[in-house]
Amino acid sequence: MVRTLQLVTSRRPFFEQQVEVLERNGVSCTVVPVPGGTRDRSLADYVRFYGRVLEASMGPDFDLVHANYGLTAPAALAQPIRPVVLSLWGSDLLGPYGTVSQQCARFADEVVVMSEEMAADLDRDCAVVPHGIDTDRFAPAPRDEAVAEVGWDPDAKHVLFPYDPSRAEKNYPRAERVVDRTRERVADGVELHAVSGVPHERVPTYMNAADAMLLPSEREGSPNAVKEALSCNLPVVATPVGDVPDLLDGADCSHVSDTDEGLADALASVLTSTEAPNGRERAREFGLERMGEGLLGVYDRALDRGVTAA
Numbered sequence: 001m002v003r004t005l006q007l008v009t010s011r012r013p014f015f016e017q018q019v020e021v022l023e024r025n026g027v028s029c030t031v032v033p034v035p036g037g038t039r040d041r042s043l044a045d046y047v048r049f050y051g052r053v054l055e056a057s058m059g060p061d062f063d064l065v066h067a068n069y070g071l072t073a074p075a076a077l078a079q080p081i082r083p084v085v086l087s088l089w090g091s092d093l094l095g096p097y098g099t100v101s102q103q104c105a106r107f108a109d110e111v112v113v114m115s116e117e118m119a120a121d122l123d124r125d126c127a128v129v130p131h132g133i134d135t136d137r138f139a140p141a142p143r144d145e146a147v148a149e150v151g152w153d154p155d156a157k158h159v160l161f162p163y164d165p166s167r168a169e170k171n172y173p174r175a176e177r178v179v180d181r182t183r184e185r186v187a188d189g190v191e192l193h194a195v196s197g198v199p200h201e202r203v204p205t206y207m208n209a210a211d212a213m214l215l216p217s218e219r220e221g222s223p224n225a226v227k228e229a230l231s232c233n234l235p236v237v238a239t240p241v242g243d244v245p246d247l248l249d250g251a252d253c254s255h256v257s258d259t260d261e262g263l264a265d266a267l268a269s270v271l272t273s274t275e276a277p278n279g280r281e282r283a284r285e286f287g288l289e290r291m292g293e294g295l296l297g298v299y300d301r302a303l304d305r306g307v308t309a310a
Contacts, residue, residue: 002299003028005062005082007053007072010034013200014131014224015068021132021292027299032056034072050075057082064302067108070101077107083302087112087129090221090242091169093121110302112295114221115243127298130222130243132291135283138204138231146209156189157271160210160234162203162225164196174216174260181264186271207232212270216263217241227286230254230279235270237263247286253277 004022006029008015019029032052036045049072057065057079064083067076070092076084086108093101093113102122105111111126113119119126147154159179165172172194179192192214195206207213213229213236220242227247229236235253238244248254253275255266 001026001028002296002303003061003063004030004299005053005056005065006031006068007049007065007076008033008068009071014133017134017288018068018131018291018295021288022295025292025296027296030056030062046071046075050078054079064109064299066299067104070097070104073101073104073108077104083109083305085110085112085298085302088114088118088221089131090114090118090223091219093118094219094221095169109305110298112298116246117242118221127294129291129294129298130227130286131224132288133224133227133231133283133286135231135287137201138207138228138283140233140280141204141208143208146205149205150209152193152209153189153191156191157186157212158210159190159192159267159271160206160213160229161192161194162196162206162213162215162229163194165194169218171216171218174263175214177260178214178216178263178267181260182267182271185264185268188271190271203228204232207234210234212237212267214263214267215239215244220244222247227283231283231286233277233280235273235277235279237266237270239263247282249282251277251279251282254279 004027011033022029034049053075065076066085067073068087069089073086086105088101105122112129113126114130116128119128152158161175163170179190183190207229213234215238217239222243226236226244230251237255240256240258245256253270253273257263257266
């Protein structure tokens, strides 16, 4: 059994799924999150975090340290004896902390990224292992029942924005502009719904209630929301960021565009189409077990390359 110390900034649903699938594959996972609130952490919080990481890693109970998200990497690398796997999620490499992630990636034994675009930004070998999704949970369901459950207007067209509008990189103001333009092209009423903070198990209901998902992000790695939408047969209209064009390749009724006009045209086309989406077929490639297999291979290489002294 491989015994891992999993470092993470915030225990997001896709991280919890990663831990679950690793443990199903015989990997022991002990999770150490960064203390403090998710948006107002101080330097003192990261100093305390390093103390916890150092104390745990110096004992005999772990074979390697897996740093999930770039801001956990300094603490992982500062412990002297365990091999380090660094997983970069997207905003940590492509956003304001990119320099930290780039520098830490140079010293990790193995690096995991979410997309080929991210891999191209790193000056070292890395493994592309996107986060997987639970295709059993994210599955098509009757739209009318889902609309009734979430309390939306059954006579309107519904566009899902699956993020907190305050997250600047997700660009909610652009979503509003695009939907405003779409209303000029669609006879039925079009409503935009920003959905965040709901339990993860409730998200499929919102996806099945929606007629399309709009993702106007400025940057992404390999967004799970796109994979989850495809798994529910929900059409996606998005900007060509991260691996989104690859995810949508072959998915009927889904489109990418880098202009407001193009996004509005695509969204109007989706909302008025009678074509049946086939995203579910595409989403089968993004299952949790495939992610688990990829990470197990990374762990094997890290243990072969890294320091394994107790």
